[in-house]
Structures are given as C-alpha cells and as structure tokens.
Amino acid sequence: MRWILPRAVFDGETMLRDVAIGIEDDVVIARRHLSALPDGTTAEPVAAILAPGLFDVQVNGGGGVMLNNDPTPQGVRTIAAAHRSVGTHFILPTVITDLPDITERAADAVLAEHGKNGVLGIHIEGPHINVARKGTHDPARIRPFDTRTRNLLERLRNHGLPVLFTVAPELLAPGTIADLTRMGVTVSAGHSAATAEQAELALSEGLRGFTHLFNAMPPMTSRAPGIAAVALNSTAYCGIIADGHHVDDRMVALCWRARPQPGRMVLVSDAMSTIAGPDHFEIYGETIRVQKGRLINARGALAGAHIDLQTSVVRLVANVGLSPQDALMAATTTPRDFMNLPRQPLLGTPLSDLFLAPLPD
Known part of the structure; x- marks a missing residue:
C-alpha cells in the first residue's frame, strides 16, 4: 500500500488537515491522521485537495456531441468521456426542448448507459416551459405537459433511472408536481415566469429545485419578487452557472450568503458540445459559436455555456x-443530495473517481 498526503482532504462535508490516504490497486482503502501512521511510513505529498468526484447535473453536450443531435448510447458515451477528460466524474446528460421522439430516444440512450462512465441519470429540460422565458429553446417545440411525457417519466422511474425534470410550474395543472414527486422524479422550476405565489405553491407540492437560477426567469424587484426571490428564500436546491457570463460573480456570492440553509446551492455547467470539442455546434438548425468565452447565437444572445465543472469550481474560489x-x-455532495443519491465515500472508491482539486486549502 502506498500513502499520499494531499494538502487537505474534503470528505464531502468537512475539510480535513494532516490526513494521509492509503491506496492499493488504485483504490482508497485507508484514511489516517499523520500522527497515526505506522513508524517509518512515508506519505507522498500531493499539491491538491482530495475530494469526491465532481457531479454535474446539467450537461447538454461535450466532445462535439449534443445529446439532442445524437440521442444514442454512443452519443451519451462521447459526452461522458469528454467531461471526464476535463475533470467531471459524474453527469446527468441533459436533453432540452425537442420533439417527443427525440426526448424519448435520448431517455432510452441514457437508460442504456446508466451506471457506466459516470452517467448517474438524466435531466429532461423542457419542453413544458414558458415560451416567454424560452432562452435558446425552440418555441415551435414547446408544448403543454401531456400524458406522453408523464408516461415516459414513469417508465424511466420504473427502471430505476434518476430523473431531473425542469418545467415551468405555472403551466402545470394543480397536483401535477405532487404526482411526479410521488413517482420519484426530481422536479425543478426553470424557463419560467412564475409569480412568487405560483412558485410557493409549487414548493408546497414538492418542487425540489430551481434550474440555473436567474437565467430564463424574470428579474426580481422590490414589489414583484417572483420566482427568483422565492428560490433564494426557500430551502430548495438552486442550480447556478458560475462562468461569469450567465450570472455576475457578485450575484453568485450573494446567493450563498442569502440562503437560509447551507448546502442548497448546486453548481452546474450547462455545458454544450464545445467542451473538449469544436468551437461551434448546431442546434435547431442554428449555429452557435464560442466568442470570448461565451456561447452565442446569430443574434448575440447566450446559448448555453462554454465551461466545465472543474473550471467552475476554481472560479467560485478565485472570482x-x-x-x-x-x-x-x-x-x-449537494448535487447528490438534490437527486436523492447516496453521497460518495472516499474509502473503497478508485482514485480515478475522486477529484484532486487545484485549490488553496
């Protein structure tokens, strides 16, 4: 067994100091304080923080592949491999608003890859969103919530696939969120123009989170707090993009200070196929390009993010x-809590599934 000595060890909850990690056959099998190491043992210094593997719940593409454009098991494998190559160990491949057969094919592809290559479930973002807050989603493919989608969600849950479902709650019939929650679907509000009252009603039915906070939502004002203020005031989980373009860094900092309960902010990339891929892609027949670190469409509007989760973590600390x-x-940890997935232990985990974070300790 060999021992390494990271600058610190984050066990999923707490930052630990002066802790050595024992590794055998690339698997972590021991964790001991330096003072408890056997006499004569040498631990190799590692200039990084050891942490559980990064988990991104909003990954639209990677390696030149968008899930919407290639809703196949091979497409899912390419996306997962691209993100692992830049330090993201686990993902929810994300299919955005599209025709029903595309969504279903994407779901079947993720189901086939579930548990492989870090694929932990699926994120279905749309098509049941508010056209007034569509973002880059195609308005022609937005439609009301229907039996076809409900049947798909039920089928996926019956197969044990974790599902994150982004929807505009103001467009759902009363009781729909409660029904999906009983099914085991993680329901998140996004691309929504919900009033504060509508958002609070959704929370009372079991809404568990909010998708890319502030983006594709009305701005909150002093007399119209809306969905964003309800999200901040709630104990629900809030996804946020920290690329410096989607949300100003000062607003990101405010979110962490404003939440009434810690461990409720979920860092997401909203990454597109340009991660470990070409600097452009097509979606809905429109070309999206990277310009000065931003993904923009022909009108100059943001269209997803060109950032990976490791870079996002570094930005949270540095910026x-x-x-x-x-x-x-x-x-x-928080993305796993959000999705009701077990937290990843350090012991018994391959070192390749853990994160050596290039951060100050």
Whole structure:
C-alpha cells in the first residue's frame, strides 16, 4: 500500500488537515491522521485537495456531441468521456426542448448507459416551459405537459433511472408536481415566469429545485419578487452557472450568503458540445459559436455555456470568493443530495473517481 498526503482532504462535508490516504490497486482503502501512521511510513505529498468526484447535473453536450443531435448510447458515451477528460466524474446528460421522439430516444440512450462512465441519470429540460422565458429553446417545440411525457417519466422511474425534470410550474395543472414527486422524479422550476405565489405553491407540492437560477426567469424587484426571490428564500436546491457570463460573480456570492440553509446551492455547467470539442455546434438548425468565452447565437444572445465543472469550481474560489469547502460541496455532495443519491465515500472508491482539486486549502 502506498500513502499520499494531499494538502487537505474534503470528505464531502468537512475539510480535513494532516490526513494521509492509503491506496492499493488504485483504490482508497485507508484514511489516517499523520500522527497515526505506522513508524517509518512515508506519505507522498500531493499539491491538491482530495475530494469526491465532481457531479454535474446539467450537461447538454461535450466532445462535439449534443445529446439532442445524437440521442444514442454512443452519443451519451462521447459526452461522458469528454467531461471526464476535463475533470467531471459524474453527469446527468441533459436533453432540452425537442420533439417527443427525440426526448424519448435520448431517455432510452441514457437508460442504456446508466451506471457506466459516470452517467448517474438524466435531466429532461423542457419542453413544458414558458415560451416567454424560452432562452435558446425552440418555441415551435414547446408544448403543454401531456400524458406522453408523464408516461415516459414513469417508465424511466420504473427502471430505476434518476430523473431531473425542469418545467415551468405555472403551466402545470394543480397536483401535477405532487404526482411526479410521488413517482420519484426530481422536479425543478426553470424557463419560467412564475409569480412568487405560483412558485410557493409549487414548493408546497414538492418542487425540489430551481434550474440555473436567474437565467430564463424574470428579474426580481422590490414589489414583484417572483420566482427568483422565492428560490433564494426557500430551502430548495438552486442550480447556478458560475462562468461569469450567465450570472455576475457578485450575484453568485450573494446567493450563498442569502440562503437560509447551507448546502442548497448546486453548481452546474450547462455545458454544450464545445467542451473538449469544436468551437461551434448546431442546434435547431442554428449555429452557435464560442466568442470570448461565451456561447452565442446569430443574434448575440447566450446559448448555453462554454465551461466545465472543474473550471467552475476554481472560479467560485478565485472570482466569487467562496471557501474551497463551499465550492467543493456545491459540485460534489449537494448535487447528490438534490437527486436523492447516496453521497460518495472516499474509502473503497478508485482514485480515478475522486477529484484532486487545484485549490488553496
């Protein structure tokens, strides 16, 4: 057995100091304080923080592949491999608003790859969203919630696939969120123009989160707080993009300070196929390009993000001013809590599934 000595160890909740990690056959099998190491044992210093593997719940593409454009098992494998190559260990491949057969093919592809290559479930973002807050989603493919979607969600849950479902709650019939929650679907509000009252009603039915906070939502004002203010005031989970383009870094910092309960911010990339891929792609027949770190369409509007989760974690510390512990929590433990998945232990885990974070300790 060999021993390594990271600058610190984040165990999913707490930052630990002076802790050595024992590794055998690339698997972590021991964790001991330096003072408890056997006499004569040498631990190799590692200039990084050891943490659970990064988990991104909003990954639209990678490696030149968009899930909407290639809703196949091979497409899912390419996306997962692209993100693992840049430090993201686990993902929810994300299919955005599209025709029903595309959504179903994407779901079947993720189901086939579930549990392989870090694929932990699926994120279905749309098509049941508010056209007034569509973002880059195709308005021609937005439609009301229907039996076809409900049947798909039920089928996926019956197969044990974790499902994150982004929907505009103001467009759903009363009781729909409660029904999906009983099914085991993680329901998140996004691309929504919900009033504060509508958002609070959704929370009372079991709404568990909010998708890319502030983006594709009305701005909150002093007399019209809307969905964003309800999200901040709630104990629900809030996804946020920290690329410096979608949300100003000062607003990101405000989110962490404003939440009434810690461990409720979920760092997401909203990454497109340009991660570990070409600098452009097509969606809905429109070309999206990287310009100065931003993904923009022909009208100059943001169209997804060109950032990976590891870079996002580093930005939270370097640009937003979060502690390494808070930044790592938002990209490792909190996404698992959000999706009701077990937290990843350090012991018994291959070193390749853990994150050596290039952060100050």
